[in-house]
Amino acid sequence: MKYIIVGLGNFGASLAEKLTSQGNEVIGIDTRMNKVDVLKERISHTICMDATDEFTVSGLPLKDTDVVVVAIGEDQGANIMVTALFKNLEVKRLISRAINPLHEKVLKAIGVDEIVHPEEETAERWAKKLCLTGVVDSFELSDDFSIVEINLPIKYEGKKLSEINFRKKHNLLVLTTIKSSQVKSSIGYSNKVHKVQGVASADLILEKDDVLVVYGANKDIQSLLKKKFN
Numbered sequence: 001m002k003y004i005i006v007g008l009g010n011f012g013a014s015l016a017e018k019l020t021s022q023g024n025e026v027i028g029i030d031t032r033m034n035k036v037d038v039l040k041e042r043i044s045h046t047i048c049m050d051a052t053d054e055f056t057v058s059g060l061p062l063k064d065t066d067v068v069v070v071a072i073g074e075d076q077g078a079n080i081m082v083t084a085l086f087k088n089l090e091v092k093r094l095i096s097r098a099i100n101p102l103h104e105k106v107l108k109a110i111g112v113d114e115i116v117h118p119e120e121e122t123a124e125r126w127a128k129k130l131c132l133t134g135v136v137d138s139f140e141l142s143d144d145f146s147i148v149e150i151n152l153p154i155k156y157e158g159k160k161l162s163e164i165n166f167r168k169k170h171n172l173l174v175l176t177t178i179k180s181s182q183v184k185s186s187i188g189y190s191n192k193v194h195k196v197q198g199v200a201s202a203d204l205i206l207e208k209d210d211v212l213v214v215y216g217a218n219k220d221i222q223s224l225l226k227k228k229f230n
Contacts, residue, residue, distance in 0.1 A: 001024050001025070001066045001067070002024065002025045002026075002027075002061070002064055002065045002066050002067075003016075003019055003024055003025070003026045003027070003065065003066065003067050003068070003069065004026075004027045004029065004060060004062075004065050004067075004068045004069070005019075005026060005027070005028050005029065005043075005069050005071055006029045006030075006051045006068070006069065006070045006071060006072060006082055007029070007030060007070065007071035007072035007073065007079075007097070008028050008029070008030040008032075008035045008036070008039055008046075008071075009035075009071065009072075009073050009074065010118075011071050011073065011097070011116070011118035012028070012030075012069070012071030012072075012073075013028070013035070013039055013043075015069065015071065015126055016028040016039070016043045017039070017042050017043060020042065020043050020044050024044075025044045025045075026043050026044045026045065027044065027045045027046075027047060027060070027061075027065075028043040028044075028045065028046045028047070029046075029047050029048075029049055029051055030046075030048065031048065031049070031050055031051075032048070033048045036048040051070075051072075051078075051082045051085070052078055052081045052082055052085065054085055057082075057085055057086070057089065058089065062086075062089055062091055065091060065092065066092055066093060067092070067093045067094075067095065068086050068091045068093070068094050068095070069095045069096075069097075069116070070082050070083045070086065070094075070095070070096040070097060071097050071116070071118075072097065073097055073099060073118065076099055076103050079096065079097060079099075079103070080103075080106055080107070080110070083096040083107060083110065083112060084110050087110055087111055087112065093114070094112060094113075094114070095112075095114040095115070095116055096112045096114075096115060096116065097115070097116045097117075097118060098115045098116065098117060144217055144218055144219075145215070145216065145217055145218065146215075146216075146218055146221060147175070147213065147214070147215050148213075148214055148221055149178065149211050149212070149213050149214075150211065150212050150214060150224075150225070151209075151211060151212075152177075152206055152207075152208070152209070152210040152211065152212055156206050157206060157207065157208050158205065158206070158207070159205070159206055160202065160203055160204065160205055160206075161174055161200055161201070161202055161203070161204045161206065162202035162203065164206075166214070170216075170220060170223070170224045171216060171217070171220045172214045172215065172216035172220055172221065172224060173214065173215045173216060174200045174212055174213070174214055175199070175200060175213045175214065175215055176196055176197055176198060176199060176200050176213045177196075177197045177200060177204065177206065177210045177211065177212055177213065178195065178196050178197065178210070178211040178213065179195050179197060179207070179209075179210060179211075180195075180209055180211070196213075
């Protein structure tokens with residue numbers, strides 16, 4: 001996969017390095033030449049540039065990029081400007097870093113669906129999350145078992161949980177589902193809202209764009225993802 005990481009501080013640099021080491025193509029961007037020089041051997045590509053400049057940013061390979069992460073932490077104003085710019089350029093998937101609750105509210109107001117809190121979440125966790133195709137989020141209970149959120153496979157749309165029988169077919173337990181809806185912010189941007197539906201019952205009918213919250217062994221989760229996306 002292809003990523004653009006804007007801001008090569010501790011979190012951004014660590015995330016860019018981990019994604020590169022896992023075989024992804026990463027463009028790391030920072031305004032500080034010393035940061036770019038230090039990391040040029042450890043990240044696929046590094047560029048010293050001002051990501052608040054629309055003309056410069058529009059020259060990046062945005063159409064070929066799967067995920068853009070705005071990891072700027074020191075300057076909230078720059079973070080918001082860069083995030084708004086990439087949002088307006090309609091990149092495929094946009095993730096931005098929030099420093100405090102007010103900053104997070106501003107990011108949500110401009111339509112950012114995924115927000116990073118580096119003080120609470122590690123770069124390693126985000127690298128895993130971004131590299132597993134189809135996984136919305138994950139929580140490792142141990143080395144062998146996890147709870148993961150995955151996008152509903154198309155073949156299961158309109159079916160009852162009892163018809164699919166995840167336990168027998170995939171050796172996994174569906175705990176609940178999450179539904180998403182689009183809500184307009186006060187300044188007109190569309191923002192995605194997620195609502196957990198409660199404990200899943202056998203009679204639950206799965207719908208398009210549902211997210212499944214699944215518990216099981218990591219090997220069984222990986223097996224389901226391979227069947228779904230290969």
